Amino acid sequence: MLEIRDLHATITTADGQTREILRGIDLSVPDGEIHAVMGPNGAGKSTLAHVLSGRDGYEVTAGSAMLDEQDLLAMAPEERAAAGVFLAFQYPVELPGVGNAHFLRTALNAQRRARGEAELDAVQFLKLARAEIKRLAMRDDMLKRQVNVGFSGGEKKRNEVLQMGLLRPRVAVLDETDSGLDIDALRIVAEGVNALRAPRFSALVITHYQRLLDYIVPDRVHVLAAGRIVRSGGPELARLLEAEGYAAIEQAA
Numbered sequence: 001m002l003e004i005r006d007l008h009a010t011i012t013t014a015d016g017q018t019r020e021i022l023r024g025i026d027l028s029v030p031d032g033e034i035h036a037v038m039g040p041n042g043a044g045k046s047t048l049a050h051v052l053s054g055r056d057g058y059e060v061t062a063g064s065a066m067l068d069e070q071d072l073l074a075m076a077p078e079e080r081a082a083a084g085v086f087l088a089f090q091y092p093v094e095l096p097g098v099g100n101a102h103f104l105r106t107a108l109n110a111q112r113r114a115r116g117e118a119e120l121d122a123v124q125f126l127k128l129a130r131a132e133i134k135r136l137a138m139r140d141d142m143l144k145r146q147v148n149v150g151f152s153g154g155e156k157k158r159n160e161v162l163q164m165g166l167l168r169p170r171v172a173v174l175d176e177t178d179s180g181l182d183i184d185a186l187r188i189v190a191e192g193v194n195a196l197r198a199p200r201f202s203a204l205v206i207t208h209y210q211r212l213l214d215y216i217v218p219d220r221v222h223v224l225a226a227g228r229i230v231r232s233g234g235p236e237l238a239r240l241l242e243a244e245g246y247a248a249i250e251q252a253a
């Protein structure tokens with residue numbers, strides 16, 4: 001269970017001002033559930049994802065984020081990853097000169113080492129990776145290319161989902177994984193996430209639009225506005241937002 005309690009976080013802007021972006025987030029995602037976080041631009045959705053993953057540049061000023069009994073906020077980013085926290089980025093980075101297969105195997109083996117599991121050799125890894133690639137209807141040459149270099153927007157997102165399929169996280173946070181995807185790629189990504197549904201897997205799917213939630217049916221939907229969860233409901237809440245926009249909810253909050 002991922003349990004976020006009264007989480008506050010600030011950033012320091014380029015001109016030295018401190019701004020509170022997260023203003024008391026309360027959110028629990030039980031094992032086996034997929035929750036959506038929706039909200040207007042600038043609400044703090046990406047900030048929440050970054051703070052959970054331990055990215056630099058944010059200061060947590062109050063609150064907690066626990067994965068089972070583990071205090072995520074007290075852990076280094078790589079410790080959070082080893083504990084099973086996975087963040088799929090809104091803008092995946094390109095790594096020129098780094099082969100994708102090497103990159104993915106290094107990431108997987110780092111986590112296996114941290115958990116005291118045996119590392120996979122190149123042959124074992126390729127077998128696993130090819131199976132995941134097939135499951136995600138991706139092209140085999142994805143592994144031979146440099147990480148995200150020259151990948152289309154859709155290929156980058158699929159590569160994130162491939163990485164997730166290999167790492168099998170406890171909690172996946174997908175930050176606008178749907179942006180830049182055409183409808184076929186959207187379905188493949190959604191199916192990739194759906195296929196990970198398991199008793200020990202949970203996900204926070206962050207999205208601005210309802211579209212992705214036609215394919216990944218969330219157990220709960222939360223609306224984030226101005227740094228707080230202002231409303232939670234079932235999948236019907238996403239459709240309501242699509243129809244009515246965020247304005248009414250923001251006003252009510």
Ligand SMILES: Nc1ncnc2c1ncn2[C@@H]1O[C@H](COP(=O)(O)OP(=O)(O)O)[C@@H](O)[C@H]1O
Nearest residue numbers: 011013014021040041042043044045046047048
């Ligand atoms: N590094 C930064 N410097 C200044 N402002 C930032 C920085 N990162 C985020 N913000 C501000 O924090 C707010 C929330 O941003 P973000 O979490 O990216 O929102 P969302 O993902 O919901 O669109 C926005 O007003 C944004 O301008």
Ligand SMILES: [Mg+2]
Nearest residue numbers: 045046090176
């Ligand atoms: Mg964002």
